[in-house]
Amino acid sequence: MATLTWKVGGAQGEGIDSTGDIFATALNRMGYYLFAYRHFMSLIKGGHTNYKVRVAESPVGYHGDDLDILVAFDQRTIDENAHELTEDGVLIYDSGKLKSPVIPDGLQVKLCPVPVTDMAKELGSPIMKNMVASGVSAAIVGLSADAFDSLIEERFGKKGESVVESNKAAVRAGFEFAMDRYGVLKKLPNPQPADDGGGHLFISGNEAVGLGALAAGCRFLAAYPITPATEIMYTALAHFPKYGGKVLQAEDEIAACIMAIGANYAGVRAMTSTSGPGLSLMQEAIGLAGISETPLVIVDVMRGGPGTGLPTKTEQSDLNELVYGSHGEIPRIVLTPSTVEECFYYTAEAFNLAEKYQCPVIVATDLYLGMSKQSVPVGAIDFEKVTIDRGELISDEELLALAPGEYRRYAVTESGISKRSIPGQKNGRFVAMSNEHDEGANEEIEDPETRVQQMAKRMRKLDAFDPSALGVEYDGPETTELTLVGFGSTRAQIGEAVKQLRENGAKVGHLQIKVVKPFPDALVKRYLSGAERIVVVENNATGQLAELIRARVGFHDKIHSCLKFSGDPFTVEEILAHCKLKQEVGL
Amino acid sequence: MATMKDFRTKNKPTWCPGCGDFTVLAALQKAVAELGLEPEQVALVSGIGCSGKISQYFNSYGFHSLHGRSLPTATGVKLANQDLTVIAAGGDGDGYGIGMGHFVHTVRRNIDITYIVMDNHIYGLTTGQTSPTSDRGFRSKTSPQGAAEEPVKAVETAIVNGASFVAQAFSGDVKQMTHIFKEAISHKGFALVNCFSPCVTFNKVNTYEWFKEQLVNVDELEDYQPEDVDHALRVLAETKGTVTGILYKQKRPVYHEVMSGASDVAAAKLDLRLPKEEQQALLQSFR
Numbered sequence: 001m002a003t004l005t006w007k008v009g010g011a012q013g014e015g016i017d018s019t020g021d022i023f024a025t026a027l028n029r030m031g032y033y034l035f036a037y038r039h040f041m042s043l044i045k046g047g048h049t050n051y052k053v054r055v056a057e058s059p060v061g062y063h064g065d066d067l068d069i070l071v072a073f074d075q076r077t078i079d080e081n082a083h084e085l086t087e088d089g090v091l092i093y094d095s096g097k098l099k100s101p102v103i104p105d106g107l108q109v110k111l112c113p114v115p116v117t118d119m120a121k122e123l124g125s126p127i128m129k130n131m132v133a134s135g136v137s138a139a140i141v142g143l144s145a146d147a148f149d150s151l152i153e154e155r156f157g158k159k160g161e162s163v164v165e166s167n168k169a170a171v172r173a174g175f176e177f178a179m180d181r182y183g184v185l186k187k188l189p190n191p192q193p194a195d196d197g198g199g200h201l202f203i204s205g206n207e208a209v210g211l212g213a214l215a216a217g218c219r220f221l222a223a224y225p226i227t228p229a230t231e232i233m234y235t236a237l238a239h240f241p242k243y244g245g246k247v248l249q250a251e252d253e254i255a256a257c258i259m260a261i262g263a264n265y266a267g268v269r270a271m272t273s274t275s276g277p278g279l280s281l282m283q284e285a286i287g288l289a290g291i292s293e294t295p296l297v298i299v300d301v302m303r304g305g306p307g308t309g310l311p312t313k314t315e316q317s318d319l320n321e322l323v324y325g326s327h328g329e330i331p332r333i334v335l336t337p338s339t340v341e342e343c344f345y346y347t348a349e350a351f352n353l354a355e356k357y358q359c360p361v362i363v364a365t366d367l368y369l370g371m372s373k374q375s376v377p378v379g380a381i382d383f384e385k386v387t388i389d390r391g392e393l394i395s396d397e398e399l400l401a402l403a404p405g406e407y408r409r410y411a412v413t414e415s416g417i418s419k420r421s422i423p424g425q426k427n428g429r430f431v432a433m434s435n436e437h438d439e440g441a442n443e444e445i446e447d448p449e450t451r452v453q454q455m456a457k458r459m460r461k462l463d464a465f466d467p468s469a470l471g472v473e474y475d476g477p478e479t480t481e482l483t484l485v486g487f488g489s490t491r492a493q494i495g496e497a498v499k500q501l502r503e504n505g506a507k508v509g510h511l512q513i514k515v516v517k518p519f520p521d522a523l524v525k526r527y528l529s530g531a532e533r534i535v536v537v538e539n540n541a542t543g544q545l546a547e548l549i550r551a552r553v554g555f556h557d558k559i560h561s562c563l564k565f566s567g568d569p570f571t572v573e574e575i576l577a578h579c580k581l582k583q584e585v586g587l
Numbered sequence: 588m589a590t591m592k593d594f595r596t597k598n599k600p601t602w603c604p605g606c607g608d609f610t611v612l613a614a615l616q617k618a619v620a621e622l623g624l625e626p627e628q629v630a631l632v633s634g635i636g637c638s639g640k641i642s643q644y645f646n647s648y649g650f651h652s653l654h655g656r657s658l659p660t661a662t663g664v665k666l667a668n669q670d671l672t673v674i675a676a677g678g679d680g681d682g683y684g685i686g687m688g689h690f691v692h693t694v695r696r697n698i699d700i701t702y703i704v705m706d707n708h709i710y711g712l713t714t715g716q717t718s719p720t721s722d723r724g725f726r727s728k729t730s731p732q733g734a735a736e737e738p739v740k741a742v743e744t745a746i747v748n749g750a751s752f753v754a755q756a757f758s759g760d761v762k763q764m765t766h767i768f769k770e771a772i773s774h775k776g777f778a779l780v781n782c783f784s785p786c787v788t789f790n791k792v793n794t795y796e797w798f799k800e801q802l803v804n805v806d807e808l809e810d811y812q813p814e815d816v817d818h819a820l821r822v823l824a825e826t827k828g829t830v831t832g833i834l835y836k837q838k839r840p841v842y843h844e845v846m847s848g849a850s851d852v853a854a855a856k857l858d859l860r861l862p863k864e865e866q867q868a869l870l871q872s873f874r
Contacts, residue, residue, distance in 0.1 A: 025874075028874065029874060199874065200874070201870060201873040201874060202873060202874060203873045207873065211869070211870075214861065214869075215861070215866075216859070217858075217859025217860065219848075219854045219855075219857050219859075220663070220666060220667060220854050222663070237847055239869060240847070240848050241847050241848040241849075242865075243857065243858075243861060243865075244848060244850035244852055244854060244857045245848050245854065245857075246666050246843075246846060246847065246848035246849075246850075246854050247846075247847040247848055248662075248666065248846060248847070250659070250692075251688055251689065251691075251692040252688065254656070254659070254689075255656075255659040255662075255688075255689055255692070256659075258652070258653070258656045258659035258660050258663065259659045259660070259662050259663035259666070260663060261652075261660065261663060262632070262650065262652075262659065262660040262661060262662060262663020262664040262667065263663035263664065263666060263667035263854070263855075264663075264667075265650055265660075265663070265664060265667075266630070266663065266664040266665075266667035266668045266671065266855055267667060267668060267855035268667040268668070268853075268854040268855040268857075269859070270663065270667065284653060285653070285656070288652060288653050288656075292650070292652075381870065383861060383863075383866040383870075384863075384866070388859050388860070405597070422855065423627070423630045423648035423664065423668065423671055424627055424628065424648075424668060424670065424671060424855075425627060426625075426627045427627070428627065428648075429626060429627065429646060429647065429648055429649075430648070430649070431642045431643060431648075431649035431650065431651050432649070432650040432651065432652075433651050434635070434651050434652055434653055435651060442598055442643065443598075443640070443643055443651070
């Protein structure tokens, strides 16, 4: 599959994101499939930021190992990114600002100086340099100059006709300048728009989480701003209120999580979203949801830790906390979707699971999956495919048939699940309890038998949870010389690595683990049994997933870890190299 | 119509004989009955400590939550279903120690709930340590040489942060307490009632007698204007906070009517499904 990669870089606050977003959105509308990855720093202005877009003919979940076109607004962009350029690559730079750019020794690329800022100034405003740069890029890759028109009309329509016209003029100026000087550069990869009618959504994992929640009937979100999870709150703010859904910015993550518990208790489907440090603050509340048997949905968009760690970088190092966190022992479910589509459906399903099992359900993604925007085919995100199952709610009739005070919220049942009443229901009174309690929700900490009954009841409620539909996805033959295992956002790179290995004749499998608690022991065992070697690929330093697999299913000798914890996502090349696959499977 | 008895449970309170919390419970039961509320319309959210046990003895929906977390729990309940009467209850350690951050922010938001704090100036259930409202110099197991800190000025904090209803009551005066609870519950917006509720076992300083000697009842003062913030703060300063009555009230927008997503229909009663044309329009916005 032909793919073209394009990156724009400059100082933070310089409009890099909007340049990237406009270029990518326009291409998405033309029918290309895209993956857009943002590299940014934890500061507002200055520093270095870039936005990379991979353009393809069919869906891609990864931004690509190399780079065909680099648009540099400053020297630092060249210094930090030019080495990624392929031999036939193109370096477009702002020749007004970088009169004599330092080009790294031996860089064999086509240089395209364009005075983007000066041209934008002449047309009315230097901020339009992103439009000039988009026009330049369009010319060089062979798109038409009017590719951006409809997008500009939508984005700037509210600001008036003159703003629309000057932005269109800026694109054309860039386009014409580049056509005059450089023309379409034929050596570049030339992916074609997909032949599927276009109309792809261009959406991030965080946005898909927000939509999944909305589709599931979530009507309350309380959260505290934290990179890289804040976009979930923005998505909720943009779309919940239209349907009466409430969004609250809490004073801290403790409050956010507890508010979501209170709201769930009162009968609304409610959630919170956060990242590592916030999740740590929520641990006490997660235990509360567990013992009080209150449904709760939390989305954890992982970033580099520990402490405040790497706020703007990706990592998968919260796994242990997700699986083991909070004091005491509670039933919980932890889902790890691996694509944008799964962000949508797994979040939606989280609400069903939370109500069905009356326990906390955590959806764990990471910065790379959460903040990267990608194209998904029409119909891949479908509200109609979301089912709503509110679990064992006791009806008004059932309650009225009981003698007053007879309803037992925490009745010991074989399934471990007891019928839940909602405040407002007559005769359904109970106190949701943080303290240990009896079946009738009365505090009971002195009777060991009651304690054991209640604890055992809670702990067996997930016995009925069948991870087969959600838990894992396996691609490969029954026996392999090597099986790569991953969870979450590493899926696409593992997939591409597996494909390359197969093309070289290796017998390789790919196991994607999508539920980590309760761990899908039997399924993992089944798919890994036939592997000679197992390499677990994860973005952390200690191999938490590998550890979990060893603890749950064994295979100690066969398991090797491929780890990365620099803050950047894996490249395909790294997976191949790190695992020393080249030598061992004949690449 | 429900009577006071309907708000009782079979659970026998485990509070010490003579504990101030008994009258807080009785006054609350009387207040909700006199207001004509039914048990299923009320949710009582409590924190942890002796005071937190109140949800076990009060027959309504309840949530015995975490230490210091009764206010965010109650906020979640109210915002999910604004048709419920939501009461939060806890102690001074619970609310003004670990829960102080939530307290100030709940005041700022003006969540339409009543917050009852049983203030005994000590930690009771953990057997007698200094609390956030203990006076400076107060001797306890954790302050053998006398507390080095100034006490938290809870009602003043509420007032200066924009509370819309602030009152103090005393467990030795059930009649006034019941009246204040009724006013607080009827008030539209956040209502704080700080109740001086003596701990007869561990606090040998701030006893019923001590409070009786100190307390001034502003409800009985002819010239007291609860709408006048300066007046309220002046009286609190002059008396070092040892006053009872409705100290301050003002009209302010109620959070659930102005927040993102405010709706006449309670969130818990909304349709979960989006109309099909809305789904399509929503997805189109991601192109």
